[in-house]
Amino acid sequence: MEIFNEIKPLRAFLTAQKKLGRSIGLVPTMGALHHGHLELIRSSRKENDLTVCSIYVNPTQFNNANDLEKYPRTLATDTALLTEAGCDVIFAPANTEMYASPSQLHFDMGHLDKILEGEFRPGHFSGVALVVSKLFNIVAPTRAYFGQKDFQQYKVITHLVNELMFDIELKSVPIVREASGLAMSSRNQRLNHEETGYATVFYRSLLLAKDLLNKGESIIPVREKVKQLCESFPAVRLEYFEWVDTVNLKPAENVSSQTILLIAGYVGEVRLIDNLIVE
């Protein structure tokens, strides 16, 4: 496996690969890899000649300094996992490589970056769009892979690719869960044993809501029940539970196969998100 910390030699390497006609899959990550990430690597390897995994904790997408500081960094373990998973290239740049000077550029995407995560993490999606644009222009991949856990992020990036016309095929890969149902997340590493147990409440809330909605209950009482369930744990604080259209992320009027349930909240100091498509 090749490891690059700088853009220039990475570009030179990839240009040579492209001249040989090789397709490139990009898996952008912030490191602290888990099985969800490895599933993205697997998907990329199936569909591309070469898989590049970027590992970069992007400061411009953090609206909370404490979250940025505490975000787990485990490069040695990540490298071992990626080697074992058959990843071809790691790109792990320093901040000075990705931001030669402080960024002055912000993206505004109308409705899409103001709701849900955008409401609770102002500026987050602008930072995501910025770093993803950088990575797309550095790697110029054939395909790029994202996890469904960050569903709104995937919609934002789809929008970015459509509007800026990046010549890249985007792929969304289903959520990987622990046996407990907890959606895999790098932030789970920050939970203690007790909190890890509580954290399953978000997935249980989604299952409960799906069940009630499929039985014909309307959204207001369902949201109330989700709130009650979450609040039964003192360490858990629900931020939002929403029910939107998977295509345009607007509030869904009826439950359909195009409806997604999204939930976000804190367990102790750690903010987690999860989602479930209603089928």
Place this chain on the structure above:
Amino acid sequence: MEIFNEIKPLRAFLTAQKKLGRSIGLVPTMGALHHGHLELIRSSRKENDLTVCSIYVNPTQFNNANDLEKYPRTLATDTALLTEAGCDVIFAPANTEMYASPSQLHFDMGHLDKILEGEFRPGHFSGVALVVSKLFNIVAPTRAYFGQKDFQQYKVITHLVNELMFDIELKSVPIVREASGLAMSSRNQRLNHEETGYATVFYRSLLLAKDLLNKGESIIPVREKVKQLCESFPAVRLEYFEWVDTVNLKPAENVSSQTILLIAGYVGEVRLIDNLIVE
């Protein structure tokens, strides 16, 4: 010469050219070509194997519906001029090709897109950044050429390329002027004979200001004299005359080889801009 109206066949054509190792120069225009544009084509031909000229009147960069409607469209003449100039490819897309759905994405670049043109044309540079990003991702050129007349636009695009890390070399080409000193512009076609005479006042203002500044006069009286000169023509309305640093576009404290004088105003219904680097 090849002419494309659609993205897909253009990309296929250019991908084949790149596989042969050919470098590509992009000259983005809004058509209504003049000698200034042809100078961009010449510069591109000198430095690249293949030159692509895009012709597209981009609606998202017009803050004034009348200006958009009246913008000259002369595709047949443009094609003849480009053929004669040895351009290899024209890309002339329709609005539906460039904007499959109405754009929701806006760029904010801090100071850079709020001052000068940005102050008088709100949203203009966001539209420019959007269409240039599209063109960069469609053509993926080795180099891209812009005229110095749109000096602030060049700074905005430089900023965009640096922040989003487009792998493209940008080139600025000096202003081409009529014998009268009038900076060539597609909008000059909209001036009547009398107005064309008046329009030279902007360049004469720049020359006057440069002369006075070089003689040690300070900016306030110089600006007053420029204002007086412009106002001596009833059809002319000065919008701004500024004196900024060529690197960061911040107000220059002293005249140096890094100072640029920028002027903008109306002649009748037509808005014109010009600039001059103080040497």
